[in-house]
Each structure stands twice: as C-alpha cells, then as structure tokens.
Amino acid sequence: MTEHGRFGIHGGQYIPETLMNAVIELEDAYNRYKDDPEFNRELTDLFNQYAGRPSRLYYAKRMSEDLGGARIYLKREDLNHTGAHKINNVLGQALLAKKMGKTRLIAETGAGQHGVATATAAALFGMECVVFMGEEDTRRQALNVYKMKLLGAEVIPVTTGTATLKDAVSQAMREWTSRISDTHYCLGSVMGPHPFPTIVRDFQAVISKEIREQILEAEGKLPAAVIACVGGGSNAIGSFYHFIDDSEVKLIGCEAAGRGIDTFETAATINTGRLGIFHGMKSYFCQDAYGQIAPVYSISAGLDYPGIGPEHAYLHDIGRADYVPVTDEEAVEAFEYVSRTEGIIPAIESAHALAYAMKYAPTLSGDQSIVVTVSGRGDKDCVSVARYRGEEISE
Numbered sequence: 001m002t003e004h005g006r007f008g009i010h011g012g013q014y015i016p017e018t019l020m021n022a023v024i025e026l027e028d029a030y031n032r033y034k035d036d037p038e039f040n041r042e043l044t045d046l047f048n049q050y051a052g053r054p055s056r057l058y059y060a061k062r063m064s065e066d067l068g069g070a071r072i073y074l075k076r077e078d079l080n081h082t083g084a085h086k087i088n089n090v091l092g093q094a095l096l097a098k099k100m101g102k103t104r105l106i107a108e109t110g111a112g113q114h115g116v117a118t119a120t121a122a123a124l125f126g127m128e129c130v131v132f133m134g135e136e137d138t139r140r141q142a143l144n145v146y147k148m149k150l151l152g153a154e155v156i157p158v159t160t161g162t163a164t165l166k167d168a169v170s171q172a173m174r175e176w177t178s179r180i181s182d183t184h185y186c187l188g189s190v191m192g193p194h195p196f197p198t199i200v201r202d203f204q205a206v207i208s209k210e211i212r213e214q215i216l217e218a219e220g221k222l223p224a225a226v227i228a229c230v231g232g233g234s235n236a237i238g239s240f241y242h243f244i245d246d247s248e249v250k251l252i253g254c255e256a257a258g259r260g261i262d263t264f265e266t267a268a269t270i271n272t273g274r275l276g277i278f279h280g281m282k283s284y285f286c287q288d289a290y291g292q293i294a295p296v297y298s299i300s301a302g303l304d305y306p307g308i309g310p311e312h313a314y315l316h317d318i319g320r321a322d323y324v325p326v327t328d329e330e331a332v333e334a335f336e337y338v339s340r341t342e343g344i345i346p347a348i349e350s351a352h353a354l355a356y357a358m359k360y361a362p363t364l365s366g367d368q369s370i371v372v373t374v375s376g377r378g379d380k381d382c383v384s385v386a387r388y389r390g391e392e393i394s395e
C-alpha cells in the first residue's frame with residue numbers, strides 16, 4: 001500500500017529542504033530497526049512491563065443486552081499506563097530515538113495528552129524533553145502543563161497563529177530543523193511527512209494485533225466491525241490495521257462533528273474537508289474558501305485537529321473504511337450511558353466511537369460482534385462534560 005511514503009495520492013514529504021536530512025535519517029533508522037528482533041523484544045517488554053499490555057478486550061454485556069443486536073466488545077486502551085493509547089507510540093519512538101543516539105525528545109501537544117505521554121517516556125529513558133503547546137491550550141489545560149513539568153519536561157507556549165495545536169506542530173517542526181543532531185521529534189499521531197504516518201501506525205498496530213487474537217479466542221470468528229474515534233487517526237489506524245485485508249470486517253472511523261457538519265463549529269475532516277497540503281503531507285483538511293486551514297471545534301480537545309492522517313484519506317478514497325460524523329451531544333450522551341451502564345468512564349474522544357456503536361450494534365444480529373476501541377479514560381473530561389450539562393465543578 002505504501003510506496004515512497006504515499007497512500008494513494010496522499011502522504012508524501014512536503015517539507016523544507018532543511019528538514020530533509022532529519023526525515024531521511026529517521027527513515028533509515030526505522031528501516032534498520034523495525035524488523036530487528038532485539039528492538040522488538042525491548043519494545044514488547046516495555047509494552048508489557050511498563051504500559052500494562054496486552055490491554056483487555058472486554059465483553060460489554062450490559063450494553064449489548066440493553067441495546068440489542070451485535071455483541072459489543074470494548075478494547076480497553078484506557079487501562080494503559082497514562083490512561084490512553086498514546087503511550088504505545090511514544091514508547092516506540094523513544095526507543096527508536098535512543099537507538100539513534102538521540103538524547104532529547106521534542107513534541108507538540110494540544111490538550112496535553114501527547115505531551116504528558118512524551119514527558120513520561122522521556123523520564124523513563126532519562127532523556128531531555130521539550131513540549132510545544134499553544135499558549136491558549138496551556139491556559140485551558142493547566143493540569144497537564146503541571147504534569148509535564150513534574151515529569152521533568154520543559155513546556156514552551158506557542159504564540160503564533162491561533163496559539164493552538166496546529167501552531168504547536170509547526171513550531172516543533174521548526175525547532176527540529178534547527179537541532180537535529182541530538183533531538184528526535186516525537187510526533188503524536190499518524191500525520192506529518194513520511195515516515196511518521198507509517199512509524200506511528202506500526203507502533204499503534206499492536207491494538208489490532210491483540211484485538212484479532214482476543215476476538216478469535218472469545219467469538220471464534222472475526223468481528224462484523226471495528227469502530228474507533230479519529231483525531232489525527234492513530235488509535236483508529238492501530239485498531240484497523242490487522243483487519244484491512246479482511247473485507248468482511250467493516251472499519252468505521254468516528255469524526256468529531258462538534259455542533260454539526262452543517263455548521264462551522266466542527267472538526268469532521270473527511271465529512272467537511274478538502275484535499276490540501278499541510279504539516280508536510282497531502283491529505284484532507286478543513287479549509288476556508290481561500291484554502292487556509294479553518295479553525296476547528298469539538299467538545300473533545302483530542303479530536304480537534306483540522307486534518308486526518310494520509311492512510312485514512314486513502315482508505316476513504318478506496319471505500320475500505322467509512323468515516324462518520326458524531327456530534328458533541330451524541331458523544332456526551334454516550335459518555336454518560338457507558339459510565340452508568342458498564343461502570344467505565346470513557347474519554348470524551350472515545351465516546352464518539354461509543355456513540356456510533358450504540359446506533360450501529362442494534363442494526364446487526366446477535367450472532368455478530370463489534371469491537372469499539374476505548375482510546376482513553378474519561379477522568380480528564382468530567383469537568384468539561386459537567387459544564388456542557390450546565391454544572392460547574394471545580395478541579
């Protein structure tokens with residue numbers, strides 16, 4: 001599927017000359033280590049001993065019986081150390097950076113989740129860590145700024161543009177250009193220039209590798225669908241990857257529709273975006289009439305990225321995966337429903353996938369199963385969901 005870093009027409013390396021050396025060095029190193037037994041043994045050890053893998057595939061009995069239709073399984077990435085799937089990627093990249101002789105990790109972060117995960121890996125590996133975060137986001141996510149500092153990272157507020165995630169990505173890329181000798185840019189999702197979308201996918205593919213074994217063990221056959229939320233798309237592609245060749249398994253990505261795909265307050269890239277080039281890749285992006293990147297909105301900070309990873313853009317083009325919009329309201333309802341029905345408080349990002357699963361499962365029959373990836377836990381979202389419901393609670 002991938003040829004020279006392309007997924008169909010998407011992907012590529014749309015970057016300044018000054019960044020080429022860094023991505024070439026990274027690609028060479030990745031090609032050298034990705035099938036290296038020692039590298040993979042070390043990574044598996046980190047996954048198991050540190051992150052707590054394999055994560056459970058949990059049969060959500062109460063939800064399944066209440067909704068009717070397919071048996072619903074939840075892939076519990078929320079049970080990983082640091083509370084989400086992001087640790088899979090950062091452990092992989094930190095290990096790779098160490099093998100490359102790098103001593104410093106830099107990262108971008110929006111809500112702060114990827115920044116905290118990177119700071120965690122840096123602490124574990126004894127590496128220096130600098131996280132770029134939009135100034136606006138540092139105010140909204142003060143707790144995560146504190147956690148990053150506690151873990152030993154330096155947090156640099158980014159004041160350019162809209163002072164949010166997309167500006168933090170741009171700043172991290174500029175910083176990488178100026179200091180590639182000792183620094184690895186630990187990118188947080190399946191986006192950016194080749195080889196990032198491939199590297200991040202491969203580290204997250206452990207999710208579908210486990211789902212496959214676990215569902216075959218539990219059900220004796222493949223699921224009718226795998227459903228995951230899509231920001232940049234890393235937990236989704238990780239959940240889909242080992243099912244791409246199984247055409248009987250539907251792959252469904254849930255985008256943040258915000259207040260609706262017929263409004264400007266949305267982050268549903270496939271449903272509302274157009275082809276463009278940004279952050280080093282060709283893919284679909286939310287844009288204004290002039291082709292400028294549009295401001296995006298979702299109740300979920302982890303899903304409001306104005307683009308989508310190039311492999312998803314390709315899976316959409318060829319009709320292999322479906323990308324459906326889920327509104328704030330639907331996600332909040334799922335957040336509340338799954339909390340009281342299963343005793344699991346999902347991340348508001350993951351609640352987008354759960355919301356669609358709640359509509360989809362009843363359309364299937366009882367001898368079918370679906371798997372929904374719970375990408376993270378929802379402790380971080382309680383204050384904002386309460387506020388959405390008109391209740392002010394202090395942190």
Ligand SMILES: *Cc1c(COP(=O)(O)O)cnc(C)c1O
Nearest residue numbers: 231232233234235302349375376
């Ligand atoms: C960051 C995040 C996401 C969105 O990122 P993807 O790269 O699309 O997976 C989803 N869920 C949680 C819990 C997150 O922290």
